[in-house]
Amino acid sequence: xxxxxxxxxxxxxxxxxxxxxxxxxxxxxxxxxxxxxxxxxxxxxxxxxxxxxxxxxxxxxxxxxxxxxxxxxxxxxxxxxxxxxxxxxxxxxxxxxxxxxxxxxxxxxxxxxxxxx
Amino acid sequence: xxxxxxxxxxxxxxxxxxxxxxxxxxxxxxxxxxxxxxxxxxxxxxxxxxxxxxxxxxxxxxxxxxxxxxxxxxxxxxxxxxxxxxxxxxxxxxxxxxxxxxxxxxxxxxxx
Numbered sequence: 001x002x003x004x005x006x007x008x009x010x011x012x013x014x015x016x017x018x019x020x021x022x023x024x025x026x027x028x029x030x031x032x033x034x035x036x037x038x039x040x041x042x043x044x045x046x047x048x049x050x051x052x053x054x055x056x057x058x059x060x061x062x063x064x065x066x067x068x069x070x071x072x073x074x075x076x077x078x079x080x081x082x083x084x085x086x087x088x089x090x091x092x093x094x095x096x097x098x099x100x101x102x103x104x105x106x107x108x109x110x111x112x113x114x115x116x117x
Numbered sequence: 118x119x120x121x122x123x124x125x126x127x128x129x130x131x132x133x134x135x136x137x138x139x140x141x142x143x144x145x146x147x148x149x150x151x152x153x154x155x156x157x158x159x160x161x162x163x164x165x166x167x168x169x170x171x172x173x174x175x176x177x178x179x180x181x182x183x184x185x186x187x188x189x190x191x192x193x194x195x196x197x198x199x200x201x202x203x204x205x206x207x208x209x210x211x212x213x214x215x216x217x218x219x220x221x222x223x224x225x226x227x228x229x
Binding site: 004041043058105110 | 161166216221
């Protein structure tokens with residue numbers, strides 16, 4: 001499995017500000033995913049980020065609120081813009097299984113715990 | 118929409134006993150399922166997966182059972198240890214779709 005790191009691991013932010021979360025993987029992967037996990041909840045997919053193309057957003061998530069960059073095959077960023085307390089969550093990136101199995105497995109980073117005051 | 122769900126939100130288990138975590142799914146087109154373990158403060162960790170052409174798969178101390186007739190998935194943990202305390206999620210995907218749909222999660226607490 002890939003080794004995935006995220007920065008920052010946690011942050012406390014003021015409402016109205018923006019935070020950019022970085023995700024770094026130790027091998028080249030085509031597909032990277034960003035999830036949100038609200039307190040005590042399951043994971044919800046925000047968007048899929050492929051290198052060289054615009055991110056694909058899920059219903060309920062828009063690019064203006066969650067802009068994503070994917071400059072190369074090992075790195076991606078997610079920005080949480082104009083934050084409000086409702087954005088307080090754990091944000092997780094994941095990557096496809098690098099063994100390229102027939103079915104998609106995903107491996108997750110440690111997450112970024114965001115608190116918005 | 119269709120979703121993956123769990124029967125029990127919490128499970129308390131005596132150390133050394135076996136644990137069974139259940140998951141119901143409603144999308145009959147799902148053909149691949151994964152169990153994840155998430156410890157406090159960490160990201161989900163891949164435990165075991167199963168394809169729809171199988172009904173059982175075993176790993177180290179874990180077994181996943183798939184019953185496609187009733188759309189039911191379970192994770193069995195043998196000889197549960199304190200380190201097994203975590204939230205367990207099942208996830209599903211459909212053919213040619215890289216997106217995973219996650220269930221609500223079951224919190225497993227191991228009693229010493």
